[in-house]
Structure formats: structure tokens, C-alpha cells
Amino acid sequence: MIATFTALLFAHVLADFLVQTNTMVRRKTEFGFFALHIAIVFALSAAALGGAWQTALAIAGLHLIIDAIKTWGLTEARRNTLSAFLTDQGAHVLSIAAVVWVWPDAISTGLWADHVTAALPHVILITGAIVAIFAGGYAVGLLMEPYTAQIDQNKGLAQAGRMIGQLERALIFLFLMVNETAAVGFLIAAKSVLRFDTAAQGQKEGEYVIIGTLASFGWALAVGFATESLLEFAATSP
Structure with missing residues (x-):
């Protein structure tokens, strides 16, 4: 069950992020673009399961x-909010x-059945990294969107904030995966x-940097600890 869940979650984060x-x-x-995205979800889910197309079709x-x-059920303004993003992703995970729950052994019937045990930790790590790095960037961006207009975005390199x-x-x-939590403090x-010079330019700039930094660090820490928990659960599951 945990292997099937991980494979489908891996396919989901690939498709979405x-x-x-x-x-x-x-x-x-x-x-056309909507249909393309759904087709990609199906193809990646089927590939991750090794060909279990019925399960992939349900997903x-x-x-x-x-x-x-x-x-189509939300206005554009409501779609582009952090709450809508988290609700959407939570619904996908559920x-x-x-x-x-219906097809717990789907992955055991596919092409990867003989490689599940060896591949599972690596797939969990890759999935966690994608969620931490790329999904985190989208989430933090939505959180900061209301404040972005109040800050001069032309003072730095284009896309530098996203890369940072x-x-x-x-x-x-x-650091979390190699058990070097102290390095996070450094x-x-x-x-x-x-970032001291940026924060010292004014109250708005300082608060903007602090909010963005804490949100980014908090997301990465939460995903890192969740990934560790999933790895431990997978290791102890029969």
C-alpha cells in the first residue's frame, strides 16, 4: 500500500510541478491545455505503477x-491564493x-514489482525534494503575492528571488536528510x-524579506520532516 501511494504521489508531483x-x-x-494536463497525469501515473492503467485512469x-x-468553479482571484492551492493539493492527496485504499497492490502487478523494495526510498526522497523545492516556491509565491506590489522588484536580478x-x-x-539539522541554523x-542590507532599506522591505524567508524555511522543514516520517514508515511496513 505504501509503495502504491508513493508511486502515485511521485507521479502527481511530477505532473503538477x-x-x-x-x-x-x-x-x-x-x-486543450486542460486535457493535456489530465493526459499527462494518466500517463505518469500508469508509468509510475508499471502499467496498472485502471488505477491510473481512476487517478x-x-x-x-x-x-x-x-x-471553472472559482474566480481567477480566488484560484490564485495560497488557501486555494493548499486545498487543491490536499484534495489530490486524499x-x-x-x-x-481500493487498489493497494496496484504497483505489485506492474513492471516494477520486483524492484519496489529497492526503489521505494529513492522515490520518496525525490518526491520530497520536488515538493520542498518547487511546490514550496509556488506556495511561498502565493503567500507573498499581496505584498509584492508594495516592494520595488526592480532593484535585483530578474528571477533571483525564486532561485535563492x-x-x-x-x-x-x-541537511535534514543527512541528519545535519544544526546546519539549518547556520x-x-x-x-x-x-540579506541585512535589503532588510535595512526600510520597514516594508525588511518585513517582506522576513516573511518570505520564514515561510520558505518553514515549508522546507515541514516537508523534510514529513519525508523522514514516510521513509521510517516505509522501512517498518511489511
Whole structure:
């Protein structure tokens, strides 16, 4: 059951955060782009399970329903909020859990049946890294969106903030996975020193940096600890 869940979760984060482009997200209200995304979900789910197409089809159908509600049931302003994002992702995870409850052994019938035990820890780590680095960037971006207009975004390099966020979340995730939690404190201190000039420019800039940094670090820590828990659960499951 845990292997099937992990495989489907891996396919989901690939489909939503790596394969899905910014263009696909912006134009998701168009049927062609929407259908393409659902087809990708089905294909990746089937591939992750090693060919269990019935389970993959169920996942794609539920994904379609959840995304359709978000895409056409909410206004654009309500869609582009952190609460909508978290609700959407929570619904996807619950749908995966529901499908796994019905087909717990789906992965054992596929092509990867003989490699599940060896591959499972690696798939969990990769899934956690994607959620920490890329999903975290999207979540933090939505959180900071209301404050972005109040800050002069033309003072630094284009996309530098996004890259810094990805790197810091990647480092935090790595530190947790190798059991070097103390290094996270050094990373916080280092960023505080490097960002001192920006924070000193004014109250708004300072508060913006603090909120974004704490949100980014908090997301990476939460995902890192969740990944560790899943690894421990997978190791002790029969």
C-alpha cells in the first residue's frame, strides 16, 4: 500500500510541478491545455505503477474533477491564493489515498514489482525534494503575492528571488536528510547576514524579506520532516 501511494504521489508531483509549464497553468481554462494536463497525469501515473492503467485512469478521473472545480468553479482571484492551492493539493492527496485504499497492490502487478523494495526510498526522497523545492516556491509565491506590489522588484536580478528560495529549500531538505539539522541554523544566520542590507532599506522591505524567508524555511522543514516520517514508515511496513 505504501509503495502504491508513493508511486502515485511521485507521479502527481511530477505532473503538477515539473512537467506542467507556466503556459499550461495560465491557459488551463482552455480545453486543450486542460486535457493535456489530465493526459499527462494518466500517463505518469500508469508509468509510475508499471502499467496498472485502471488505477491510473481512476487517478486521472479524480484529478480531472478536482482541477475542473478549481479552474471553472472559482474566480481567477480566488484560484490564485495560497488557501486555494493548499486545498487543491490536499484534495489530490486524499484522492490518491482513496484510490490506494481500493487498489493497494496496484504497483505489485506492474513492471516494477520486483524492484519496489529497492526503489521505494529513492522515490520518496525525490518526491520530497520536488515538493520542498518547487511546490514550496509556488506556495511561498502565493503567500507573498499581496505584498509584492508594495516592494520595488526592480532593484535585483530578474528571477533571483525564486532561485535563492529554491536553493535554500534544497539545502534545508538535504541537511535534514543527512541528519545535519544544526546546519539549518547556520543557513538561517548566513542568509540573515547576506540579506541585512535589503532588510535595512526600510520597514516594508525588511518585513517582506522576513516573511518570505520564514515561510520558505518553514515549508522546507515541514516537508523534510514529513519525508523522514514516510521513509521510517516505509522501512517498518511489511
